[in-house]
Amino acid sequence: MAKTKTKAEQFEFKTEVKQLLDLVIHSLYSHKDIFLRELISNASDAIDRLRIESLTNADLLENKSDYKIKLIRDEKTQTLTLSDNGIGMSHDELSENLGTIAKSGTKAFLEQLQKDKQDVNLIGQFGVGFYSAFMVADSVSVITRKAGSNDAWKWTSTGEGQFTIEPADKVTRGSDIILHLKSDAQDYLKEWTLRDIVKKYSDFVEHPICMDVEKTEYPEGDDKDKKQTTKIVEETLNSQKAIWARPKNEIKDEEYKEFYKHISHDYTDPLQWIHYSAEGIIEFKALLYFPSKAPMDLYYPDSIKGVHLYVKRIFIMDDCKKLIPEYLRFVKGVVDSNDLPLNVSRELLQQDSQLDKIKKNLTNKILSTLKTTLEKDLPEYLKFYKEFGKVLKEGVHVDHENKDKIVELLLYPTSKTVGDELRTFQQVVDNMKEDQKEIYYLSAENIDVAKTSPLLELFRKKDIEVIFMTDPIDEWVINSIFEFKDKKLKAIDKGDIDLDDEATKETLKEKKKEHEGLLTFIQKQLDKEVKEVRFSSRLTDSASCLVADEHGMNKHMEQMFKAMGQAMPAQKKILELNPDHDLIGVLQARFSADPASSELKDYIELVYDQAILAEGSTLKDPIGFIKRVSELMVKAGR
Ligand code: ADP
Numbered sequence: 001m002a003k004t005k006t007k008a009e010q011f012e013f014k015t016e017v018k019q020l021l022d023l024v025i026h027s028l029y030s031h032k033d034i035f036l037r038e039l040i041s042n043a044s045d046a047i048d049r050l051r052i053e054s055l056t057n058a059d060l061l062e063n064k065s066d067y068k069i070k071l072i073r074d075e076k077t078q079t080l081t082l083s084d085n086g087i088g089m090s091h092d093e094l095s096e097n098l099g100t101i102a103k104s105g106t107k108a109f110l111e112q113l114q115k116d117k118q119d120v121n122l123i124g125q126f127g128v129g130f131y132s133a134f135m136v137a138d139s140v141s142v143i144t145r146k147a148g149s150n151d152a153w154k155w156t157s158t159g160e161g162q163f164t165i166e167p168a169d170k171v172t173r174g175s176d177i178i179l180h181l182k183s184d185a186q187d188y189l190k191e192w193t194l195r196d197i198v199k200k201y202s203d204f205v206e207h208p209i210c211m212d213v214e215k216t217e218y219p220e221g222d223d224k225d226k227k228q229t230t231k232i233v234e235e236t237l238n239s240q241k242a243i244w245a246r247p248k249n250e251i252k253d254e255e256y257k258e259f260y261k262h263i264s265h266d267y268t269d270p271l272q273w274i275h276y277s278a279e280g281i282i283e284f285k286a287l288l289y290f291p292s293k294a295p296m297d298l299y300y301p302d303s304i305k306g307v308h309l310y311v312k313r314i315f316i317m318d319d320c321k322k323l324i325p326e327y328l329r330f331v332k333g334v335v336d337s338n339d340l341p342l343n344v345s346r347e348l349l350q351q352d353s354q355l356d357k358i359k360k361n362l363t364n365k366i367l368s369t370l371k372t373t374l375e376k377d378l379p380e381y382l383k384f385y386k387e388f389g390k391v392l393k394e395g396v397h398v399d400h401e402n403k404d405k406i407v408e409l410l411l412y413p414t415s416k417t418v419g420d421e422l423r424t425f426q427q428v429v430d431n432m433k434e435d436q437k438e439i440y441y442l443s444a445e446n447i448d449v450a451k452t453s454p455l456l457e458l459f460r461k462k463d464i465e466v467i468f469m470t471d472p473i474d475e476w477v478i479n480s481i482f483e484f485k486d487k488k489l490k491a492i493d494k495g496d497i498d499l500d501d502e503a504t505k506e507t508l509k510e511k512k513k514e515h516e517g518l519l520t521f522i523q524k525q526l527d528k529e530v531k532e533v534r535f536s537s538r539l540t541d542s543a544s545c546l547v548a549d550e551h552g553m554n555k556h557m558e559q560m561f562k563a564m565g566q567a568m569p570a571q572k573k574i575l576e577l578n579p580d581h582d583l584i585g586v587l588q589a590r591f592s593a594d595p596a597s598s599e600l601k602d603y604i605e606l607v608y609d610q611a612i613l614a615e616g617s618t619l620k621d622p623i624g625f626i627k628r629v630s631e632l633m634v635k636a637g638r
Contacts, residue, residue, distance in 0.1 A: 008166035037201035046086025134159035137179035244287035288333035310336035327395035454542035495550030531572035539578035
């Protein structure tokens with residue numbers, strides 16, 4: 001069919017593509033080989049998509065279902081072509097898919113990179129995908145025809161800001177990616193180079209990756225007169241063996257790692273993997289990986305492709321949200337089940353109870369593996385926890401069935417840990433005093449604020465451990481935990497802390513009586529700010545501190561609501577005073593001498609300001625504070 005020549009349309013790459021191309025070309029130098037893996041992955045995905053769509057529209061196959069990816073070398077034109085007979089792309093898909101970056105994680109990463117210097121190697125975690133072609137090619141053409149359509153298109157670019165699209169001729173469906181190799185990338189025309197890379201990165205790809213190679217045939221027997229002949233034959237380069245279906249003892253660590261990189265597009269080795277077969281109510285094989293680094297898109301759950309679903313070794317989908325709970329979204333891997341129908345659709349999967357059983361099994365396996373690592377190899381677990389602990393914590397709030405198991409996996413700094421050390425709830429319980437009924441914790445903005453809090457004074461004196469909760473999500477975790485191994489969790493900045501013996505309680509009562517007038521006076525002066533002024537034995541060194549009442553909101557919670565843009569009505573706190581502090585004596589003396597003295601008023605303000613500063617808050621009237629302190633200094637210095 002003769003096509004009327006139409007002028008090529010010219011397009012600009014989106015800014016983020018330009019940034020990505022710049023990175024790919026200038027920074028990923030040492031990883032050049034991966035372009036082939038990326039393009040083969042794309043070709044394999046395109047075939048998978050065609051196969052799935054053809055389940056409901058067999059015409060798309062155009063009577064040919066011999067799925068294949070072919071590598072074509074041409075020394076004369078110095079081109080390497082990757083040809084697939086997958087789904088192909090329409091005109092609009094071409095300009096959309098190969099002109100923008102759809103993945104939010106990659107976009108977020110690029111934005112971050114502009115702001116501060118991130119490790120550019122991290123880009124590998126999102127897969128540079130198609131654009132990696134420009135590492136080895138100074139110009140790339142894509143000739144593609146969408147299955148079921150008659151129109152073919154040619155996309156061309158040198159990777160410098162623009163690309164063009166023009167009509168093309170293509171008889172077979174699918175895409176040809178034509179790479180005009182750079183002068184320093186001519187190695188990719190060599191048979192053995194390509195063989196090695198395919199074997200290394202793409203051996204397990206389900207579809208055949210073929211290439212024409214020269215085969216030499218030697219004469220049989222001793223017939224020396226016959227000459228050896230060479231023939232060009234098409235050879236399949238990959239074994240196509242599903243790694244997860246092979247026996248564990250036959251798989252090398254290297255193979256596990258390469259497979260991980262293939263499905264995750266991560267450059268770095270995984271931290272750990274789990275390879276197992278489930279038998280019984282539901283049968284499936286699973287190969288799951290924990291990455292060693294948290295990807296940028298960890299907090300964009302929608303864009304995450306985690307565990308790929310296969311049915312009888314055939315790829316079904318890579319974004320099956322029902323396979324794994326959201327709080328385990330960092331897990332990558334494959335699940336292959338014989339118990340699901342091959343033509344399973346997204347809608348069907350929504351109601352499939354088999355899938356729920358698989359999910360349950362996977363969740364248990366992942367949590368129990370983490371527990372074993374925590375118990376047997378703490379340093380390894382800490383590497384995991386540093387990257388994914390926050391996400392795991394989400395599970396406490398949402399997965400009631402497994403809550404207890406998840407809580408056992410959490411780690412926290414405490415008032416007794418040193419440096420980076422972290423402890424489990426179990427360790428804290430094991431270290432408890434015999435008569436200790438509650439697990440104490442303190443929420444704070446960060447560990448330094450927690451460590452220096454006056455609220456800890458009594459606990460230090462009594463040698464009681466307090467857990468520090470410094471993650472915003474910890475507030476939700478706490479609200480879902482309530483207790484651990486029959487010990488209630490108790491915030492030390494809320495309500496009463498009952499740690500005193502009878503004698504101490506008695507003394508406190510007496511002191512209260514003795515200073516009743518003063519306490520009422522302070523209460524009156526601070527009436528607008530605080531709910532109550534009282535003595536407590538919570539403090540040993542400091543004069544004052546602020547606490548919330550039992551069901552009130554502590555400082556940390558208030559800050560969080562504020563950060564989320566939810567203005568909360570100011571909550572009045574309780575001001576607790578240390579009856580044994582010298583300052584109380586000073587206040588009492590001034591009060592007894594002249595309750596109307598302006599100095600007494602200033603002192604009370606200062607005691608209150610100290611409590612505000614100690615909880616890490618800012619003063620409402622810092623200028624007044626400075627003035628009062630300066631006056632005090634002047635008087636003391638006279
Ligand atoms: P990713 O594959 O991670 O989505 P890429 O940049 O590699 O990112 O590719 C962008 C998109 O271009 C793909 O999602 C796909 O829709 C399309 N694409 C790339 N290669 C092919 C191909 N060989 N056949 C059909 N579509 C393709």
